[in-house]
Amino acid sequence: MLNTTLTELRCPKRKKGNHRCLSPLKLHPKMQTRVAATTEIFEVRSGSLECTQCHTRFPILEGVAILVDDVRTYLFSHVKGIAQRVKIEDIPKEYRSEFIEAYDEIKQEHIEEDLEAERVNALYLMNHYLDTSSHLKNSSLPWWKPAQSPASPLVDELIQNYWDRGPFAQIQTWLAQRTENRSPLHTIELGCGVGGLYRALKPHLKSYLGVDGSFASISLARHLTLGTPDRSSLRVPGDLLQGSVSRGTAIPVELDTSGHVDFIVGDLESLPLRSEGSDLCITLNAIDMLDAPENLPKTQASLLKPGGIAIQSCPYIWHEKIAKRLRKLLPKEINDSARAVSWLYEQSGFKIELNQEHVPWLFFKHFRQIELYSVHIFVGRKSSSPIT
Ligand SMILES: C[S@@+](CC[C@H](N)C(=O)[O-])C[C@H]1O[C@@H](n2cnc3c(N)ncnc32)[C@H](O)[C@@H]1O
Ligand SMILES: [Zn+2]
Structure with missing residues (x-):
């Protein structure tokens, strides 16, 4: 994601009563590149976004910020599109072994008809x-x-x-x-x-x-x-x-x-x-x-x-x-x-x-x-x- 996008974003975490947290996020870039030599616009290739209120972390994988309520479930249910583009070692540690399991399962299934295909x-x-x-x-x-x-x-x-x-x-x-x-x-x-x-x-x-x-x-x-x-x-x-x-x-x-x-x-x-x-x-x-x-x-x-x-x-x-x-x-x-x-x-x-x-x-x-x-x-x- 671009660093300039941050101001538009809010925490999507669901709280009690199904309300969203919606607090501002803080950007923690790990790898970033300058978009043009003369500007302060950066493409954040990896890192995370952290909620300033509830401190939930949302990963940025290959430039794609994943801002969903339940990151774990998202990663497993979208494993096909993610595994094609993100190296396994870049999947956050806490999800990695389950991600590999989910990937092994879809490799055998060959389902073509979803929106990650x-x-x-x-x-x-x-x-x-x-x-x-x-x-x-x-x-x-x-x-x-x-x-x-x-x-x-x-x-x-x-x-x-x-x-x-x-x-x-x-x-x-x-x-x-x-x-x-x-x-x-x-x-x-x-x-x-x-x-x-x-x-x-x-x-x-x-x-x-x-x-x-x-x-x-x-x-x-x-x-x-x-x-x-x-x-x-x-x-x-x-x-x-x-x-x-x-x-x-x-x-x-x-x-x-x-x-x-x-x-x-x-x-x-x-x-x-x-x-x-x-x-x-x-x-x-x-x-x-x-x-x-x-x-x-x-x-x-x-x-x-x-x-x-x-x-x-x-x-x-x-x-x-x-x-x-x-x-x-x-x-x-x-x-x-x-x-x-x-x-x-x-x-x-x-x-x-x-x-x-x-x-x-x-x-x-x-x-x-x-x-x-x-x-x-x-x-x-x-x-x-x-x-x-
Ligand atoms: C039928 S496609 C249409 C794509 C595009 N708007 C168009 O008209 O060509 C529906 C799109 O909505 C997205 N989508 C469906 N449900 C969604 C949800 N709950 N949250 C985010 N995206 C969703 C799908 O991933 C897909 O890209
Ligand atoms: Zn939050």
Whole structure:
């Protein structure tokens, strides 16, 4: 993490009654490098953050600050993404032997489908960083076309028509159309994944902090934005006969040395952030992954300054247990997901100002498979006076 990020961070430790500690943190760098010769901005590669109140320590591994309530459980359940990038001897001593055990277990299991898996992150890298003008590495071939066999006309048509019109493009359009105060925005993104939204919105932003639960995604986001090392290959799928990710893409690293942009690991349901510091808080395609989705609008409201804006999008693929929980909270007349989520935001003091239905959101899974979602997205403004 960057030393300049420290002021944004708070202790995520849960206390009695499920309240977060939220005290300021102290940085204990072990290894750090200066970001640019003439500045006092440092990239802390390893070390820890310590709560000034409860003294809980949160590790920084390969530049990734892990700010979660339960570090032990986090390290074991995210062992795949961590072990690929962090040397075993750099795992804090108190967790090391259990970490090795957890690593040995996943080596035998070969589970590919979680958010620490290389292939899943590859799908998001494509979604976030490639557009229809992007090419393969050292080639003029568009990234979705096979070199040796004919391309699927259907896949080609879907990509040409819809790939560049996803949620990022919708937000770019909305921010470009702002007519009121157009000053650059202090921005927080919750569930930022591999971090491509920052690059898409950069001209509109004053600062940006991305938070996600996936270690692999945060490490990739930091690599592509801050130039920090990441050991993964940035490869994407082609023909699955050649392997699950077999082609190199030309995703350029676009270095930001301002000290105003960073990505950290945190839990959306126990955030390590100070309140009321941002103008814009964005959560894309994550509300349906939360155990208590009804808390997300409150969380976004608490991070925003009065009058700030929240953006939320989702294809609303609820787990039945969560849908049942939501049904109990909603008025009887609301029975579709888009209205339900808008209602939750309104209950938290937001006024929905812009709303777009059925924005295409595509994933390229291989030459013969596209995954297509139809996403609801909206902009809500937090009341500028205190909510009574
Ligand atoms: C479907 S992906 C969407 C990623 C990105 N926002 C986008 O739209 O492309 C959901 C993201 O939310 C993150 N996520 C889900 N639940 C989370 C939680 N409780 N805390 C932190 N991140 C979470 C996942 O790691 C994943 O990167
Ligand atoms: Zn604390």
